[in-house]
Amino acid sequence: MRAFYTVFFCLFAAAASQGRIIYVDGNAPAVNDGTSWQNAYRYVQDALANADYSEKPVEIRVAQGLYRPDESSAEPNGTGNRGATFQLINAVIVKGGYAGLAQPDPNARDVRVYETILSGDLDENDARLANPADIWREPTRADNCQHVVTGSGTDGTAILDGFTLSAGHTSSPGGGMYNQQGSPTIIDCRFTWNCAEWGGGMANQRSSPTVIGCSFEKNAGGGGAVNNGGDSAPKFLNCRFIDNVALWAGGGAMLNGYAGFGSTGNPTVVNCIFSGNWTDRYGGAMYNERSTPTITNCTFSSNAAERGGAIYNYRDSSSILTDCILWGDTAKLGGEIYLAAYDERYPSTISVSYSNVQGGYEKVGVETGCTVQWGHGNIETDPRFVDLNSRDYHLKSEGWRWDRNWSTWVWDDVTSLCIDAGNPGSPLGGEPLTVPADPSNKWGQNLRINMGAYGGSAEASIGPHNWALLADLSNNGTVDLIDFAIFSQDWQDEGPEEPSDLNRNMRVDCADFILAAYDWLATATWVVSPPLPARASDPFPPDGAVNVDTYARLRWTPGHNGLSHDVYFGTDGSSVANAKKPSPVHVSSTSYSVYDPFLLENTTYYWRIDEVSLDGTTKGVVWHFTTARGIGGGTRL
Numbered sequence: 001m002r003a004f005y006t007v008f009f010c011l012f013a014a015a016a017s018q019g020r021i022i023y024v025d026g027n028a029p030a031v032n033d034g035t036s037w038q039n040a041y042r043y044v045q046d047a048l049a050n051a052d053y054s055e056k057p058v059e060i061r062v063a064q065g066l067y068r069p070d071e072s073s074a075e076p077n078g079t080g081n082r083g084a085t086f087q088l089i090n091a092v093i094v095k096g097g098y099a100g101l102a103q104p105d106p107n108a109r110d111v112r113v114y115e116t117i118l119s120g121d122l123d124e125n126d127a128r129l130a131n132p133a134d135i136w137r138e139p140t141r142a143d144n145c146q147h148v149v150t151g152s153g154t155d156g157t158a159i160l161d162g163f164t165l166s167a168g169h170t171s172s173p174g175g176g177m178y179n180q181q182g183s184p185t186i187i188d189c190r191f192t193w194n195c196a197e198w199g200g201g202m203a204n205q206r207s208s209p210t211v212i213g214c215s216f217e218k219n220a221g222g223g224g225a226v227n228n229g230g231d232s233a234p235k236f237l238n239c240r241f242i243d244n245v246a247l248w249a250g251g252g253a254m255l256n257g258y259a260g261f262g263s264t265g266n267p268t269v270v271n272c273i274f275s276g277n278w279t280d281r282y283g284g285a286m287y288n289e290r291s292t293p294t295i296t297n298c299t300f301s302s303n304a305a306e307r308g309g310a311i312y313n314y315r316d317s318s319s320i321l322t323d324c325i326l327w328g329d330t331a332k333l334g335g336e337i338y339l340a341a342y343d344e345r346y347p348s349t350i351s352v353s354y355s356n357v358q359g360g361y362e363k364v365g366v367e368t369g370c371t372v373q374w375g376h377g378n379i380e381t382d383p384r385f386v387d388l389n390s391r392d393y394h395l396k397s398e399g400w401r402w403d404r405n406w407s408t409w410v411w412d413d414v415t416s417l418c419i420d421a422g423n424p425g426s427p428l429g430g431e432p433l434t435v436p437a438d439p440s441n442k443w444g445q446n447l448r449i450n451m452g453a454y455g456g457s458a459e460a461s462i463g464p465h466n467w468a469l470l471a472d473l474s475n476n477g478t479v480d481l482i483d484f485a486i487f488s489q490d491w492q493d494e495g496p497e498e499p500s501d502l503n504r505n506m507r508v509d510c511a512d513f514i515l516a517a518y519d520w521l522a523t524a525t526w527v528v529s530p531p532l533p534a535r536a537s538d539p540f541p542p543d544g545a546v547n548v549d550t551y552a553r554l555r556w557t558p559g560h561n562g563l564s565h566d567v568y569f570g571t572d573g574s575s576v577a578n579a580k581k582p583s584p585v586h587v588s589s590t591s592y593s594v595y596d597p598f599l600l601e602n603t604t605y606y607w608r609i610d611e612v613s614l615d616g617t618t619k620g621v622v623w624h625f626t627t628a629r630g631i632g633g634g635t636r637l
C-alpha cells in the first residue's frame with residue numbers, strides 16, 4: 001500500500017511538471033500573462049482559467065501570500081460571491097509555497113516558510129477566535145465563501161500541493177474543500193479554521209481523493225475536519241488531525257457515513273495522528289455509521305467525547321484497526337472505543353490486532369449485539385510517547401529515536417513496548433534498518449514494524465538489541481505454545497500481512513517455521529522476572545533461645561509475596577540448612593505461618609522457613625533453640 005502511494009504520487013507529479021508552467025504572485029508588478037515570475041499573474045483564478053483551456057499537463061506555481069476565490073484580474077476587488085471557489089482541473093498541478101518575487105530565487109520552495117493561503121474570508125473581516133466550537137455562529141464568517149477549493153469531477157491527476165485552506169464557511173458540506181464525484185490528489189496542505197455543516201475541512205461525496213501529508217487543525221462541523229459519505233473511499237496517508245471539533249453527531253476529526261446525509265464512507269487511514277479532537281457527542285476522533293474504515297499504523301491520543309473517546313462505531317459499522325496506538329483518550333462510556341447498535345439488526349463491530357489500546361478489551365464499550373474481534377498481538381501499556389504536551393508521538397527508545405526538534409537520531413532512558421510490536425507479517429515499509437551514526441547496528445536492531453503513526457515510516461524508532469522477538473506473535477515477550485497455536489492457524493495461508501509470514505513473502509510455510517524455531521522459548525529483554533518473595537523473618541521462639549517449653553509452637557513473619565511456607569525442622573543443623581524437597585526434615589508445606597512440632601526435653605532444634613510463590617522460592621536462614629530440662633521446668637511460650 002505504501003509503495004502504491006509513492007508510485008502514484010511520483011507518476012503524476014512527474015507527468016504534470018513536464019508541461020508548461022504558469023506563475024502566480026500577488027506581488028507581481030502589473031497584470032501579466034503568467035509566463036514567468038516576472039510576468040506572473042496576480043490571481044490564482046487567472047492561472048486556473050488559463051490552465052483550463054491550455055494543453056495539459058500544466059503546472060501552476062503560486063508564490064507566498066493570500067488568495068481569495070472571488071478575485072481575478074477582471075474583479076481585482078473581489079465579487080463577494082459566496083459561491084466562488086478554486087475549482088481543480090484534471091492534469092493540472094497547483095503548487096504553493098514558492099518564495100516568488102520577494103526573494104532572489106523565486107523558485108525557492110518551502111510550504112511553511114512561504115505559506116500560501118487560499119482564504120474564504122472574502123470581506124477580510126473574520127474575527128479571531130480561540131475555540132473552533134465558536135466558528136459556526138460567528139457573524140463575521142457568515143459572508144465567507146462556502147467552499148474554498150472544489151475537487152468535484154476530477155481524478156487523481158488534479159493535484160493541489162502545498163497550500164493552507166482557511167475560512168471556508170457553509171451550512172452545506174465541505175468548508176475548506178468539497179468533492180462531489182471527484183478524486184483529486186491533495187498533498188502537503190493545511191486545512192484550518194474552516195466550518196461546514198458536514199466536514200468542516202473537507203467533505204467527500206461519492207469521491208475518493210488521495211490525501212497525503214496534510215494537516216487538519218481547528219476545523220468545526222458535523223465531523224469536525226472531514227466527512228466521507230456517498231460510498232466515498234478516500235485515502236489519508238501521513239496526515240495530522242489536531243484540535244478539530246464536531247458540533248453535532250460526532251467525529252471530532254472524521255465522520256464516516258451518516259444516516260441523515262447518505263450511505264457510507266470507507267476511508268483508508270494510514271500513518272495518521274489524531275490528537276485533541278473532541279465532541280460532546282460520539283467519537284472524539286472518529287464516528288462511523290454504516291461505514292468500514294481501515295485504520296493502520298495510526299495514533300489516537302487526547303481525543304474526547306461522551307462515548308468513544310477515540311472511535312465510535314454505530315449502525316452496521318465495522319472498522320479494522322491494525323498496528324495502532326489508542327492511548328489517553330477520554331469518554332464517559334468507552335474511553336477509547338464504543339460500539340453502538342441502531343437496533344438488533346444493525347450491530348457494529350471492530351477488529352483490533354497488534355495494537356496498544358488503553359483499558360484493553362474489557363474497557364471497550366459494547367452495546368447488545370455488537371462484537372469486538374480482539375485479534376492477536378494486542379497489548380495495553382504506556383506507549384512512552386516522547387512528549388504529550390508538544391504532541392510528539394514518536395516512541396522513546398534506548399536504541400535510536402528520531403528527534404524532530406533537532407532532526408537527528410537520539411536515545412532515551414526507556415524503550416516503548418510499541419517498538420517492533422506491530423504485525424510480524426507486515427513489511428517494514430520505510431522503517432530504517434540502521435541510522436547513520438550506527439551503520440553496523442551496534443546500538444539498535446529493527447525486526448518488525450512498530451505500532452503507531454510512525455510505524456512503517458522513516459521516523460520509526462529502533463529498539464535496542466533483542467528488545468522484541470520476530471516470532472512472538474502474541475506479543476507477550478516469549479515464544480511459546482501460544483505463538484505456535486497462532487502459527488498453526490496461519491499455516492499454508494497465502495496473502496499479505498499474515499502474522500506468521502515471518503519472511504514476508506506472502507506465504508506461511510517451512511521457511512517461516514525455521515525463523516520461528518530460532519526464537520523458540522526465547523524471552524524478550526523487556527520481560528522482567530517477577531520479584532521472588534522476601535525471606536521469612538522474626539522467628540519465635542527467638543533464634544538461639546534456651547529453656548524453651550516443649551509445648552512451644554513455631555511462628556514467623558512471612559516474606560512479602562510468599563504464598564506458602566516450606567518448613568524444614570530437625571536436630572541436625574547441616575541437614576536443615578541444606579535440605580531440598582523431598583527430605584526427611586521437610587515437615588510441612590503450609591499457607592499458615594505457624595507449625596506445631598513434637599519436642600523432646602533438653603534438645604536443640606534447627607528450623608528453616610522457605611517462602612514460596614508461583615515465580616519461585618526464597619530460602620530462609622537456619623534458626624535454632626533448645627528446650628527445657630523437664631516438663632513445667634521451662635518458660636511457657
Ligand SMILES: [Ca+2]
Pocket residue numbers: 120121122123124125126140141142143144
Ligand atoms: Ca468574513
Ligand SMILES: [Ca+2]
Pocket residue numbers: 419420431446447448449450460461462
Ligand atoms: Ca521496527
Ligand SMILES: [Ca+2]
Pocket residue numbers: 471472473474475476477478479480482483
Ligand atoms: Ca508469545
Ligand SMILES: [Ca+2]
Pocket residue numbers: 500501502503504505506507508509511512
Ligand atoms: Ca513466508
